[in-house]
Amino acid sequence: MIYCVVPEEMAPELYDRLAHYYEDDPNVEVIIDRRSSERRARRAPGRSTRIIEAGSEAAEEGPTPQRQVRDRRRPRITGDFPTIVDEPALEA
Numbered sequence: 590m591i592y593c594v595v596p597e598e599m600a601p602e603l604y605d606r607l608a609h610y611y612e613d614d615p616n617v618e619v620i621i622d623r624r625s626s627e628r629r630a631r632r633a634p635g636r637s638t639r640i641i642e643a644g645s646e647a648a649e650e651g652p653t654p655q656r657q658v659r660d661r662r663r664p665r666i667t668g669d670f671p672t673i674v675d676e677p678a679l680e681a
Contacts, residue, residue, distance in 0.1 A: 590616060590617075590618060591616055591617045592617075592618055592619075592620055593607055593611060593617055593618070593619045593620070594620055594621075594622050595607060595619060595620070595621050595622065596621075596622055597622055597623055600621045604619060604621060607619045
């Protein structure tokens with residue numbers, strides 16, 4: 590699905606024209622961007638969204654732990670590569 594996002598300020602002049610242009614394409618949907626602010630800016634990064642009341646046990650524990658980034662690759666097997674010896678070709 591492809592979304593053709595029209596800014597709200599330009600919607601009166603563009604939305605109808607773009608919707609008509611893409612009406613035969615089922616993979617395109619024309620939408621109007623009505624967001625008033627950025628969602629990610631509402632809370633500090635890495636913080637929990639829970640509300641903790643003052644004086645509760647959770648408030649005394651301190652801030653919630655932040656997300657940990659881990660390397661998911663397998664560790665390399667210890668050891669060395671075997672030595673490759675060139676052997677003379679066998680003649681028939």
